[in-house]
Amino acid sequence: MSDMSDKRVVVLGAGPGGYPAAFHAAEYGMQVTLVDPAISPGGVCLYRGCIPSKTLLHIARVLFESREVAEWGVTFAEPQIDLDKLRAWKDRVVSRLTGGLGSQSRRRQVNSIQGRGRFLNAQTIVVEKPDGSQEQVEFDHAIVATGSQPAVVPGFPVGSPRVMDSTGALLLSDIPKTLLVVGGGYIGLELGTVYAALGSKVTVVEMAKSLLAGVDRDLAEPLERRLKEVFEEILVETRVAQMEVKDDGMHVKLIGLDLPNPERVFDKVLVAVGRKPNSKDLSLENTGVKVNAKGFIETDPQRRTAEPTIFAIGDVAGEPMLAHKATHEARVAVDAIAGKPTVFEPQAIPAVVFTDPEIAWTGLTETQALNQNVSHVVARFPWIASGRATTLGRNEGLTKLVLDPHTERILGVGIVGVGAGEMIAEGTLALEMGARAGDLTATIHAHPTMSETVMEAAEVFHGKSAHIYTPKQDRR
Amino acid sequence: MATAFKLPELGEGIKSADVVSVMVKPGDVIKKDQGVIEIESEKASAKVPSPVAGKVAEVRVKEGDKIKPGQVIITVEEGVTAAAATPKQTAPAKAAESKKQAPVAPEPPKAALAISAASDRTPVFASPSVRQFAREIGVNIRTVPGSGPAGRISMEDVKSHARSLAAGQVAASAPPAARPAATPLPDFTKVGEVTREPMNAVRRATAAHMARCWAEIPHVTIFDRADITAAEELRKQYKTKAKAGGGKLTITAILLKVAAVALKTFPRVNASVDMAKQETILKRYYHIGCAVDTPRGLVVPVIRDADKKSILQIAAELAQLSEKARAGKLGLNDMQGGTFTITNLGGLGTTYFTPIVNAPEVAILGVGRATMESSYAEGMCRPRLMLPLSLSFDHRVVDGADGARFLHWIVDAMEKPLLLAMEG
Numbered sequence: 025m026s027d028m029s030d031k032r033v034v035v036l037g038a039g040p041g042g043y044p045a046a047f048h049a050a051e052y053g054m055q056v057t058l059v060d061p062a063i064s065p066g067g068v069c070l071y072r073g074c075i076p077s078k079t080l081l082h083i084a085r086v087l088f089e090s091r092e093v094a095e096w097g098v099t100f101a102e103p104q105i106d107l108d109k110l111r112a113w114k115d116r117v118v119s120r121l122t123g124g125l126g127s128q129s130r131r132r133q134v135n136s137i138q139g140r141g142r143f144l145n146a147q148t149i150v151v152e153k154p155d156g157s158q159e160q161v162e163f164d165h166a167i168v169a170t171g172s173q174p175a176v177v178p179g180f181p182v183g184s185p186r187v188m189d190s191t192g193a194l195l196l197s198d199i200p201k202t203l204l205v206v207g208g209g210y211i212g213l214e215l216g217t218v219y220a221a222l223g224s225k226v227t228v229v230e231m232a233k234s235l236l237a238g239v240d241r242d243l244a245e246p247l248e249r250r251l252k253e254v255f256e257e258i259l260v261e262t263r264v265a266q267m268e269v270k271d272d273g274m275h276v277k278l279i280g281l282d283l284p285n286p287e288r289v290f291d292k293v294l295v296a297v298g299r300k301p302n303s304k305d306l307s308l309e310n311t312g313v314k315v316n317a318k319g320f321i322e323t324d325p326q327r328r329t330a331e332p333t334i335f336a337i338g339d340v341a342g343e344p345m346l347a348h349k350a351t352h353e354a355r356v357a358v359d360a361i362a363g364k365p366t367v368f369e370p371q372a373i374p375a376v377v378f379t380d381p382e383i384a385w386t387g388l389t390e391t392q393a394l395n396q397n398v399s400h401v402v403a404r405f406p407w408i409a410s411g412r413a414t415t416l417g418r419n420e421g422l423t424k425l426v427l428d429p430h431t432e433r434i435l436g437v438g439i440v441g442v443g444a445g446e447m448i449a450e451g452t453l454a455l456e457m458g459a460r461a462g463d464l465t466a467t468i469h470a471h472p473t474m475s476e477t478v479m480e481a482a483e484v485f486h487g488k489s490a491h492i493y494t495p496k497q498d499r500r
Numbered sequence: 501m502a503t504a505f506k507l508p509e510l511g512e513g514i515k516s517a518d519v520v521s522v523m524v525k526p527g528d529v530i531k532k533d534q535g536v537i538e539i540e541s542e543k544a545s546a547k548v549p550s551p552v553a554g555k556v557a558e559v560r561v562k563e564g565d566k567i568k569p570g571q572v573i574i575t576v577e578e579g580v581t582a583a584a585a586t587p588k589q590t591a592p593a594k595a596a597e598s599k600k601q602a603p604v605a606p607e608p609p610k611a612a613l614a615i616s617a618a619s620d621r622t623p624v625f626a627s628p629s630v631r632q633f634a635r636e637i638g639v640n641i642r643t644v645p646g647s648g649p650a651g652r653i654s655m656e657d658v659k660s661h662a663r664s665l666a667a668g669q670v671a672a673s674a675p676p677a678a679r680p681a682a683t684p685l686p687d688f689t690k691v692g693e694v695t696r697e698p699m700n701a702v703r704r705a706t707a708a709h710m711a712r713c714w715a716e717i718p719h720v721t722i723f724d725r726a727d728i729t730a731a732e733e734l735r736k737q738y739k740t741k742a743k744a745g746g747g748k749l750t751i752t753a754i755l756l757k758v759a760a761v762a763l764k765t766f767p768r769v770n771a772s773v774d775m776a777k778q779e780t781i782l783k784r785y786y787h788i789g790c791a792v793d794t795p796r797g798l799v800v801p802v803i804r805d806a807d808k809k810s811i812l813q814i815a816a817e818l819a820q821l822s823e824k825a826r827a828g829k830l831g832l833n834d835m836q837g838g839t840f841t842i843t844n845l846g847g848l849g850t851t852y853f854t855p856i857v858n859a860p861e862v863a864i865l866g867v868g869r870a871t872m873e874s875s876y877a878e879g880m881c882r883p884r885l886m887l888p889l890s891l892s893f894d895h896r897v898v899d900g901a902d903g904a905r906f907l908h909w910i911v912d913a914m915e916k917p918l919l920l921a922m923e924g
Contacts, residue, residue: 371623387623397559433650457627457628458623462649
């Protein structure tokens with residue numbers, strides 16, 4: 025490898041885009057400075073997003089399962105929830121992971137500066153440190169990985185302790201008796217599930233016609249059925265017209281079709297209406313970086329911005345706003361800085377909704393195939409025919425493949441069911457490797473596992489599944 | 501629930517029809533019997549009316565499609581009338597829907613779209629490591645024909661495509677229509693036993709490229725011979741020195757250097773023709789290709805900046821490139837950018853021949869086998885080693901006299917090695 029020790033790289037933001045970028049650049053031998061407001065790397069994902077929410081969702085699942093087994097003759101006493109202890113466990117998970125990254129960072133001789141960075145020009149940033157002092161850092165290349173934050177709804181009383189965003193919800197300060205979740209996207213449903221498991225009566229309002237807008241309906245439906253039992257109420261095509269803080273709670277006025285009692289009172293409200301990129305407050309106007317109307321930094325396929333010395337990755341560089349997309353982009357951007365012929369062109373970016381059941385998809389969804397007029401066939405394997413799903417009493421799942429009818433290539437995989445988030449990896453690998461239906465049927469899958477449903481969905485395509493009878497699909 | 505509207509039977513004997521135009525788009529509210537598409541079959545053209553009223557959910561055909569009876573044309577949400585289809589109060593909800601969709605839907609990122617914009621949406625049929633390899637050697641993976649099942653692209657496919665590109669087949673990715681029209685062949689099996697073997701990538705590339713060069717370039721070939729008796733003495737003297745440097749001091753190696761200096765002296769031979777702009781492009785660099793016969797076919801590695809290298813350096817580099825060529829390991833870079841070519845058939849006993857100019861270059865030097873001949877000079881006959889040389893050139897830029905002067909300069913330089921030092 026050629027000597028890169030004279031390349032000075034500054035990374036702004038130490039989330040799942042920023043810290044891999046810093047570490048990867050350090051592996052090349054570059055001089056790396058990592059700037060983040062937190063003392064250890066981690067970003068939203070580790071501190072206020074993926075990791076704490078999954079810690080709590082695991083608790084939620086244990087709680088639900090302990091109740092469900094009553095049907096099979098096993099009864100537990102009502103669970104006692106020690107909220108302080110639970111919160112401490114969640115914080116331990118977070119600090120263990122972020123602390124681990126901190127020591128990784130030191131071992132790789134990354135110069136970490138705590139503070140907020142902004143650009144003075146295309147070669148210099150200034151970092152405002154927590155003690156009020158400033159430090160200037162010059163760079164040959166900068167990587168902006170400042171992520172995103174919860175979007176706010178204008179007019180909502182955001183200052184009130186009764187109104188939370190996802191960050192506030194994960195603090196777990198108390199368990200409200202009643203909770204209104206505004207937004208039926210994945211964040212609202214995941215956190216709503218946590219609070220419902222802990223005992224809150226949860227109401228979800230969603231403006232669109234259904235929860236999880238954009239997700240294939242046959243994948244969303246099994247989740248919707250289950251959530252109807254877990255949540256107090258799910259109100260679609262409904263929106264919040266007014267919200268007022270009073271002593272006895274949040275007084276909310278809803279607007280929806282045929283809503284019997286539009287005025288309601290909740291102990292707390294969780295606002296989860298999406299996220300917006302953190303591209304302000306970086307003084308990008310001092311550089312040639314271009315930001316689009318939605319606030320995303322525009323980049324080329326190597327993640328280089330309009331300012332040649334500056335790259336942008338992760339949520340701030342565009343959708344999908346997913347941690348693993350950021351991590352992959354980190355590699356691309358650093359390789360580009362190292363002069364490698366690299367480009368961001370994944371065949372598929374998996375997406376997972378960590379509800380119960382989980383929903384996961386990768387590559388082309390059936391909805392996209394229809395909208396984009398892509399010639400395709402869909403092979404479905406319902407989990408009613410899965411032995412492993414039956415042992416869990418969770419037959420509501422579905423595994424489906426979107427295939428090219430001519431080449432038999434896998435174009436997309438969608439799964440709903442317990443463990444879908446783990447299973448989707450096989451689908452993404454299949455897409456990246458250019459697998460065909462026959463490759464999946466010819467790959468031995470362990471029995472009894474849910475992963476067999478991927479193989480069997482491919483067998484359905486060929487009309488040869490052992491566990492479900494379907495005539496061979498019409499290829500036209 | 502949407503109803504699928506299929507193409508009805510078109511009448512006896514009609515198995516398919518072409519879609520001439522599509523008259524609706526998703527979201528349109530249509531009436532019963534409203535025309536949906538216009539089709540054309542062998543017998544007639546007609547509008548196809550919708551059997552139901554409602555909102556068009558999706559359109560599954562496009563202009564130019566060949567469709568069959570029974571194939572779904574559109575799907576229609578029944579019961580949606582023009583009035584109900586556009587309620588005003590859903591507009592803000594829709595805006596919010598798209599906003600909220602943002603974090604969930606894995607839309608392909610913009611950059612990825614930009615890359616694939618030129619081609620269709622189909623993902624590339626190759627694994628990530630194969631795609632990366634293609635990037636590294638500068639090959640557009642979307643132009644590589646895959647040899648695997650259903651056209652899957654392997655590492656070997658990328659390599660052989662790179663080789664064919666390097667051999668100059670510019671039209672590699674052009675549709676079959678762009679290939680030179682083939683004259684119909686008689687049925688040889690009526691005459692006797694034959695076998696057919698498929699052309700490999702190098703053969704295909706050579707065939708297409710040579711046909712194009714031959715068709716486009718008005719060729720002139722001239723012949724001369726050089727007395728290399730003295731040069732041969734020198735070659736023998738320095739042979740061991742070249743060997744120590746890892747090279748083989750051959751007449752070709754010496755000619756490479758001589759040609760580079762000759763090209764500097766005659767810039768019009770180191771050129772390309774731009775017929776579109778009616779310009780001659782003179783090149784200020786001297787990269788000389790050397791044709792190498794390999795088990796896979798003919799390849800032409802290029803010695804870059806031959807004018808700046810010593811004959812010993814050239815000898816070493818040529819030995820390396822020839823070795824790489826025979827092992828099939830030449831990269832695209834090894835074969836691109838030539839400004840002139842030398843082809844030596846002397847090893848096979850040939851004397852004079854008419855090489856084909858390797859476009860976009862404008863000249864090529866053919867080298868034959870040197871033979872001892874009796875030469876009459878200064879009143880006596882002496883044995884001299886004579887090297888047959890054939891120069892083909894593109895008459896669009898190089899006239900006969902220019903070509904003759906160029907070749908004569910080379911002959912001179914071979915006979916008087918000092919000339920190189922004096923004028924080069």
